[in-house]
Amino acid sequence: MNDISVKNTVLSTRQLTKYVPNGVDRLEILKGIDLQIKAGESLAIVGRSGSGKTTLLSILAGLDIASGGSVIMMGKDLGSLNEDGRAALRARHVGFVFQSFQLVPTMTALENVMLPLDLNGTANSRDRALDWLDKVGLSERHHHYPRQLSGGEQQRVAVARAFVTHPALLFADEPTGNLDEETGQMVMELLFKLNREEGATLVLVTHDTDLAARCDRALMLNHGQLDLS
């Protein structure tokens, strides 16, 4: 690993493990994962249900903590940070798209997109959020609540919310899992397009092999281990 590659690496893990207690025993979900993700790269993590891919994504994004090993994000060891430290890192560098959209039901589409900007204390949050809603084609519906939007529209709001802070890293957990094929396809087109424009690093969890094929790289997770074949 030379200096340049270290510089280009935005996210890396070393001997990452995760287990949960299971009675007297413990259930190992991740078993010694080593990986490096470079800036601007798009990476798909694929695997069957229960292979540990969502857990891996959560740990990579700092939403969950590892049982062993280390995760380095933007040069910072996530294990050495407390929850607030990780939150600060997420606020600055990370965007998310969830399978279940995770929109706040009591906020309008616009307020949901403004949310991360407001949390960061960014100026002009309203204009910037409107801008992004426009980019995902929902500027007309900015005052609608999540329940008034279809699944695809809700996910587009979530995509706008993910990009609005210009994150260096974008994590997407089965972003099309709750959508029909056509809508899913549309959302993914949007996601890849915006990702290209923004130059963000995309880490995507999916069981859809077609989707994985569109990424620069795909990693297969099998029983908690990377299947290098």
Next chain:
Amino acid sequence: MMSHLIQSWQLWLREWRQPSFRLLWIALFIAVVTVAAITAFTSRLGAVFDAGAARFLGGDLVVESSRTLPEDWAAIATSNGLQTATTLEFASMLNANEQMQLVSIKAVDAGYPLKGEISVSREKSVVSDIAANDLEVLNSGPASGEVWLAPRLFKLFGVALGDLVTIGRAEFKVGALLYKEPDPSFSLVNVAPRVMMHFSDVAKTGVVQPGSRLKYRLLLAGDESALGVFSEAVEPELTASQRLIAAREGRPAVSNAVQRAERYLLLGGVLGVLLAAVALTITAQFYAQQQKDTVALLKTLGFRTGQLLRRFAVFLGISAITATVAGLSVGWAAERWVAWALRDLLPPLSGSLPLTWIWLPIITLMIVLVSFAWPIFLGLSKEPPMIILRQGAASQEMQRLLGFSPLRLLIAALGFGGLLWLYSGEFMIVLTVLIGLAGMIVVASMLMKLWLKLSPPTKTLVPGALRYGAEQLKRRPWATVPHILALGSAWSLLLTLFLIRTELIDNWQAQVPEDAPNHFLINIAPYEVEPMEEVLAAAGVDTAPLYPMVRGRLTEINDQPVKTVVSMENIGALNRELNLTWMDELPGDNRILEGQWWDKEGEEAETSLLPGVSVESRLAERLGLRLGDKLTFTIGAEPIESKVQSIRSVQWDSLKPNFYMVFPTGALDRFSATYLTSAYIAGSQAPVVNEINRRFPTVSVLELDQFVVKVREVITQVTLAIEALLVLIFAAALLVVASLLAREVPVRRAETALYRALGAHRKVVVGAVWGEFALIGGMAGTLGLMVAELVAGFLQHRLFEMPFSPHWLLWVAVPLASALSTAFYAYWRLQDVLKAPPHGTLQSGFVE
């Protein structure tokens, strides 16, 4: 049948796994505990008050007469299993060491005292020398041939224990110093110090002659049914000079305190039940909300409305039964515990609890379930599944299903009203509380509408936490309003009780303070007024003003003889002379209910026509007097005419001189008056009493010491009871708040986790939680206090007959306390989410 039961039980057990269902069960349980504990406690205290009042009267029931009582009355009482005692009170002269003094003699038979004890000293005869252990507590009066004397008489006559004194034609040995009797009398007629003797000795004194002013009393004690039988047998035979007195109506000072305390306990019970109902409604809504997906799914699977309703009926039915059994057990234990904890302060409790203790909680539960919980499940069961599935929890459609529609509010109001009616039977309480709560709902809704119209607070003006909080509130008005209402109701109920309690206790303490008058000085001649004031001032004694007093009879109302216009039962008051007085200033504890008090200047013109008179309100009511009625009094032989200018309420329990009829200064100038006043004479100032007796031989000094002590004892008991009740209600209020926030927790967890995932610093999230809940708490506290001030003010005025003033300090303290406690509780419930990585919480998503 059996398999149905088992199936229902299994279904119920499965449901039990849901936290929201357990919360509903806990609310049911709390409702039962609150009602059971309060009912049990109130009935116990009622018995305690009755016992106290009976002790004060000398028996549960007393027949009083100015002539000998028929002998068969005592026989009727004994044959019904009642205990009896007879006493005779009269005034006579006591002679000793060649001095004479008018004394008030009480002759008692072997049965006396029925209630309470007599405390005497047989060792020492100087009061200041007597220590607590010198006093003997006895259950019988003096033996024949012996008299017991009030402490003052020892000093006045210079007698010692064992000396001989004379009453009429008989000689008696001074057997003891009479320190305390259980039923001291208190009237302006009974002015002299007490002497107690045996009933059988009365005849040999030869003092009691036809025409003597006598008071025979037959004291009775026993259970209520036997007392009832006795009353029924005797009542038709009562003559004009005889009357039956029940313990509660015995003494105004005590019975007023007890009556107010009972009303207060009743009110406390009512508010406790309401709080329980509020908690139950909130949890039922929460549970119904959680059930919506299941209901939709079951409907999709082909469940019919009837089947769904049966399912909910099974859940609620089994919950009601189990909660009742558990609640009654705990309520019973709580009542036992309170009785045990207060065992030193309250007399021993006897007898079993009335059955209301069991059926009242059950009926309460049924009313609450039917009027508050059931409509919610009914609404949910009737809707098509897609409507339920598609609507988010915060949507207006869902609020329509689960929230407060006008019809549901009406059902709830009817339920509340029925519940309160059942509980109190007091129309005034029910109406006031309901109107108060309805007013709060209206005001809260209006405030929320106003709030929504306001533009969002700007960053520069409002601190971050509050701004986030305010934004949160704006986003979910239809979730926030019920919160503020429920929390506000809890506050208003608690504060109503607290305000009335404070006023009640302050009021009592103001009436019977440490330096409450303990001596009345009466029959002061006009030329003695100044020297008397000098003597009292020299001894450093504070007195009430000296009031002039003219004795006169009311003979005509509007030129008609009173005997023709006033009904027979009310004429008793007019058979004796009334104390008439005049004054310029209305005494502080009197209140004008109708008409006007005279001001000094304006009076001149009035007197040229007819002098005004201010009449005490209850007498006015009994005599049917109205403003402007013409009254004719006969003073001596001379008539004086006047017209009713005002009607006044009087605090008879204030231990200060009070009058039925008050004239303006000058109206009674033609008549000779005597003066009276009341004073607090401390132990160290006791010699002044002897000096007054010596210098003003015609002035009567009436000692009230024992009476004041008694009143204070009763008030202490009542105060304690009220405080215990307040603690119970406070616990119920806390549970409302807890159940309210518990309902909020899942949504907030999801939201908080999302904020954290998006990179919000802990401070921001914590600040938003604090800000939002502090605002909810602050608004609820303000609203609650507003309602409480209004309701308490009204109840105080109408029910407790006390003046009311707003409590400015509370307007700062309550909103602040409410804001802080609500925010702290919310923070405490959410703190694990604030610290933990968001992943786990996020996976469960937004629970709607």
